[in-house]
Amino acid sequence: MQETPFCLRVGHLLPYSMSDSNTTDFTNPSTFILLGIPGLEAAHVWISIPFCTMYAIAMSGNFTILVIVKTEPSLHVPMYYFLCMLAVSDLVLSTSTLPKTLSIFWFNSREIHFSACLTQMYFIHCFLAMESGIFVAMAFDRYVAICDPLRHSTILTNPLVAKISLAVVLRAGMVILPFPFLARQWPYCRTNIIPHAYCEYMAVLKLVCADILVSSYYGLLLALLVTALDVFFIALSYTQILRAIFRLPTKEDRLKTFGTCVSHLCVILAFYIPVLFSFLTHRFGHNVPLQFHVLMANMYLLVPAMLNPIIYGVRTRQIRDRLLRLVTHKGMKDFSWCPGSQTESHADIGLVGDIGLIPLP
Template identity: 75%
Template sequence: MQEIPFFLRVGHLLTYSASDSSTTDFISPSTFILLGIPDLEAAHVWISIPFCTMYAIAILGNFIILFIVKMEPNLHGPMCYFLRMLAISDLVLFTSILPKMLAIFWFNSKEINFSACLTQMYFIRCFLVMESGILVAMAFDRYVAICDPLRHSTTMTNPMVAKIGLAMVLRGGTLILPHPFLARRWPYCRTNIIPPSYCEHMAVVKLACADIRVSSYYSLSVAFLVTGLDLFFITVSYTQILRAIFSLPTKDARVKTFVTCGSHIFVILDSYIPAFFSFLTQWFGHNLALHFHILIANLYLVVPLMVHPIIYGVRTKEIQDSLLQLLTHKGTKTIQK
């Protein structure tokens, strides 16, 4: 049995065991084979139901948020602009993963072109880094709004929000760009079979018959650097925010101020707690079956993307009111007709 690292999401290296029995002799395959969830092929159709449901919820929820934020002038603030960036990031991430995964589950379409595999790998890693940066930007916005409210309107201007958003895009794009280029240069002479349901970076480069330490070390460095810095800035921001909240004179003021951070806090927890759980499962669950590890890895990647729009829809009163007003207005027009 060979120990193969396969899943690295913004700082977590997860492992699973895979057999070498399918190895063969070829160089640089034109296609890879994605197994979906090994040993559960007979249940792929049933497994696809929750994944398809999550995809539909994520698509609908994020498009509703994008529409409401665009149409409602009251929501044209820095936090909502960042929310739009997060929604777009979630949509791209989900669309990079789920259509091919569902094609495997429904049609047994396991082949993926080598270039398409590298493109999927790039988009997954790139937008995960962007999403992490957006959460940092949201934390900074909450810090300015609560700790220095008089300067919020002059600090978090539209040009500043645009610059922060551009910086997050450039950071993700440039830091992840070496991954596909390094992966393309390796010769592949072992196997073209990838056990996970999508082209994860370490799952692909581990198939190369070359010294891949450059790819591995760079991947680990970027992942731990991004995760470490982002969590550090979020922690510092919320430490200052909590100090400012607890210094308020009345309990009502403290609760009201804290509620304005509620959605963002839940999204942060939703993003990092499943990752931490998956990390523990992979490192300490060596006796668990391969398909269980892959299921956990898939779920911890896609569940937060589905939950994000639900959190903001439930906990953001302005979005609730706008959606209710929109539905009521349409209902009234239908009755009048």
């Protein structure tokens, strides 16, 4: 027996009555309708509270990272250039989805133009691929810094860092480019309803009536060639890093050197674990409830964007010290009411600022 199209099975979830024009197939709908989180419509307002909180933390944290790196000359090194790229990627990923999601939760604004939907789809997957490439670049930086520290500055020069960054951006942009073009050519079913909070690739794919084998295989190929390959290179880098660490003479040296990699390892796990879990449940978790799929799809965009600046802010001494200097400077300016005390405050800040600004190996 032929399987009933997915779009017909979810039709009963919607408070929308479809017009007569939707009773025939169409290949280019003018708008899509996003459900938010199907089955949890009554809890949308409550769900928006943690979503909005995570978004606010992600925005403020990543902007703080960018400001600190820009204003602190000692942080103008490859590790922090890549960290700035990661912050920009997190800002774009969270901003490309959450404002629309919150408008669904708060104002029931569920319509999204067809072109806007494809644009959102492209930005999401493009910057996910870009973020994966950034992690590879950061792993390479840690590998050179630990395994060949004396040549770190001569190997990772500014021109090479620029070339690596450009390669990461171009790779992500090119490999994801077929997604919106394929989506525009697909013949869609008798509804334009997407049971999701944003235009996620797999959610849009399920509305297609035609054979989507090529698109499905292309998505799987990208998962193998981009994500799996990136994970392989990261694992290879850290295998060499661990070998170098274990060759150090004392336990104190081993712990200190490994501590320079802890932040990077934490953000890698925060990114890849939710992405891998969501991918596997989409491919193989056919009995997993739809609302769980949607929640996980939102989590793997919001949680890393929120955690990355927190992890680096807590674990990286240079960022922590610079943030403390900014806060202390502002506080002393507010409480300095006479010229003598103001001069003394700035002198103290200068002493504090000289501490801990030597780049990590």
